Amino acid sequence: MKKHFYILYVLLIGVVLPVLAQDVSLYQQFNGRYDYTAIGNTMNTVENGTLGPCTILTSSSSNLSLNSDQTIVAAYLYWAGTHTGDFNISLNNIDITAERTFSDAIDSDRVFFAAFADVTSIIIDQGNTEYTISNFDLTDVITPYCSTGTNFGGWAITVIYEDDNLPLNQLNVYDGLQSVPNNLSITLDNLNVLDNENAKIGFVAWEGDRFIAVNEQLTINGNVISNYPLNPANNAFNGTNSFTGATNLYNMDIDVYNIQNNIAIGDTSATIALTSGQDFVMINNIITVLNSQLPDATITIDDDIVSCGDTSIEIFYTVYNSNSTDVLPANTPIAFYAYGEFIGTSETTTDIPINGSESHSVYLNLPENSEPNITITVVVDDDGTMNGIVTETNENNNSAFSEIELQIIPEIVVLPHLVGCNEGFETASYNLYEALQALNLNEEDITFYLSLEDLENISHTISIPSDYNNIFNPETIYVRVERDPCYEIYQFNLTIENCPPYIPQGFSPNADTKNDWFNIQNLYDIFTNHELHIFNRYGDLIFVGNNEKPWDGSINRGLNNNGEIVPVGTYYYILNLNDPNYKPFVGWVYVNY
Incomplete structure (x- = not known):
């Protein structure tokens, strides 16, 4: 059971954060045969500290090496450092401008930044090679930070790849910039762990010091995890890259941990806790890889048919199961709302496979007092009470809406009588078009009827309006004039007078x-x-x-x-x-x- 119309969240509790920090939250999700690696390097020449040289590099490099059956699908560049930020750098001599920026601070004098850019196209284009970050220059701003041991700079590229040999995984990329002065707890919801083999969690962290190991721990569901000897249990933030084995990433960490023994099959959530008793550490990126086979129902409104003067509409829609690792079952409910009120329901008819879809239409009766412009909201996996019956990879992307313009028929326009000469027994011959001469209409747009019901249903049209003999005296004629998007209605009476005899x-x-x-x-x-x-x-x-x-x-x-x-x-x-x-x-x- 779940609520809809909300944004997917990562709940952060248990810590008072600096006012400049941005909470770590879900940035992107990949469902399928996905995994990831990460490369990067520091701009520091040694560990920062009060006795170290007050220098910093403007470029550094790292090598990417993927297997031939690993296909790059996304690559995200993060860089960070001392002061308010250098947001224009180069990657292999290609200019990069930050697409998103983050900030954090110890106090008003010591502020830090991080930045993000999507570099997928560059990494796909250049593939396995050496990647160099250059034009990243903090030289002029580090001096006030050197005496406190907080001058740093570095970069990391997270590379998500697809591999047909992998199981169906859910890979979540979370980012933000949060410091770990004492205890940072993050709860990851919306999981459905079917197999915990090779489950992992990774981080990009800044400003950690190798020689400060005061209660630096990472726990999953209350269990301390480590990668000894690279990442001891009491020194999680020690300048290492778990993917390459590097130990000289001064003041930054690219770490990944196997957590298959710390998360259980059937788990729907996991709690991550990070502690640092002394060192000021900032978390910029968290990635989880879990074998979590779930569907992901999304829906679009493709088209609609609205009839003139009718509050019954036909909605055409498509249900997708795109970002998923399992089929979306048949009979998944679909609810339709207008003015926030439930107005109709439908359901999927077949099992929708991964990356599959299903299109249908439904007739909906709107309230009789509906305004001409109305918003129709459709929610898949909703039983009509904003609750669903299917567990999904993302419970908060189930809705779509469309602005519908009802076709309101204008008021009936009454025209002057059309008078005919009595030809006997109160009948006469009429050219009905003569009643409309002053309106300058096209005859092909005009049809005549003896009742409003016939006019609305376009039935029993008067076949020869140019030579019509009345049935009653007087007799009302109804005129339908086709307009875009609706039609207009006119009416006039046929009356008879006794004309002078010849x-x-x-x-x-x-x-x-x-x-x-x-x-x-x-x-x-x-x-x-x-x-x-x-x-x-x-x-x-x-x-x-x-x-x-x-x-x-x-x-x-x-x-x-x-x-x-x-x-x-x-x-x-x-x-x-x-x-x-x-x-x-x-x-x-x-x-x-």
């Missing part, structure tokens, strides 16, 4: 099916209460019609010729629409055969 000037009731009746357009089934009166040239009423009785040239009024067809001639009509919006229409119509 009265022809004549007709020919000769039964040839062409123009056989007095066809007054926009009249029948529109002005259903109209009355039509036809008079002959003598003023006699000869026909009365209505919506059910159009004039076909026959006579239905008067005593004579009832039912007969009128002769060729001009006839007078009065058309009363019985509509308050219109006065009666009067005029002449010519009948011919």
Whole structure:
């Protein structure tokens, strides 16, 4: 069980530190078939001390010799010395500038520095050869330090390499600058020791004196460790390099200790304690190599799909097991959060091998009141309560986040009515595009619907909007206009009015099916209460019609010729629409055969 969203730490306890010191903490971690070596040299010509010469070198050298099956993956240069710092030096005549710096002090008059640079590319390029640090010049600053025996300078290169013959190890590089005036205790968490064979711990330390051996001890889990005769149990900081066997690294140490008998299979933590009863010693670098087979789950958010006006989103993600020494098991839980609240879950589906990955997607329902911009956080190996079920090499790199922009649909814009002429039974023909003429839109971006639901689902689109006949009166039309990233909605009503009828000037009731009746357009089934009166040239009423009785040239009024067809001639009509919006229409119509 573990908490997420925290930075990996190394807990430092049991010591009051100078205000300038930087706590030793994890800098880099390597999981795989890795080990390391270290080279370096001092700038001192002899042990520092009140009786020694007040001189210091500006260059020194050391040889790197790796086996042919050892492949360099990283190389870190550390250098340190008296005073506030020389942060621009040379490595094999290549200019080096410090990428990180550290400081410590005994008191206000005696301050010290250390520096770091990643020199991986140089070491890979030059390989096994002699490496010389030059232009490292403390000559002008050491004089005040000589009388107290604290003038020193030196450098070390930590080289991490990969070797297929090695077991799967976890190699941790810790650095900082902390002094060991009495007791320094460091707890290394997040271990899972499966095999303690060849387990080791190494240091780069500065300012140790070979001839001061007052309670100088290194302990692991309470057990004193040593490399006798190179590093006696009571003189850990004595100017040696455990890798080369050198004993003349005045005022610096590059030491490594086998700890396989001091850490047990199944251990999940180790406590390192360093003591110095008299000598002022500064720890700059600690490296552990343990056979610790664990997965390391990390996750990225790769993409998302957001729909217009929808708080349901699809998140695409990838789970990795990159910096690991074991498979990440199937069914490792994944939790998703918005506004810090749990909103959904998923899980891995297969065992993910070392350096493997697995990609999936998940649908999440956001709170209905979500802001347009929302941060989605995803955490792998999280059961939804910020607790995990898998022990990993790094418990604090499980999360990722992404800023999601929801696609908010603008408010519906209501447009003026589109009016059509009644073509009968309160129906009309409309060109729906006419309602949008003032908006200057592209027709290819426009679709019309009879309901908002159809518009949102893009279903039942009106197929011929340029010639549409209404179903209801009035009828609401909804318009979807595609925009980036979302769409806009407009609506307008179709309404109907009774337009003025068109009265022809004549007709020919000769039964040839062409123009056989007095066809007054926009009249029948529109002005259903109209009355039509036809008079002959003598003023006699000869026909009365209505919506059910159009004039076909026959006579239905008067005593004579009832039912007969009128002769060729001009006839007078009065058309009363019985509509308050219109006065009666009067005029002449010519009948011919």
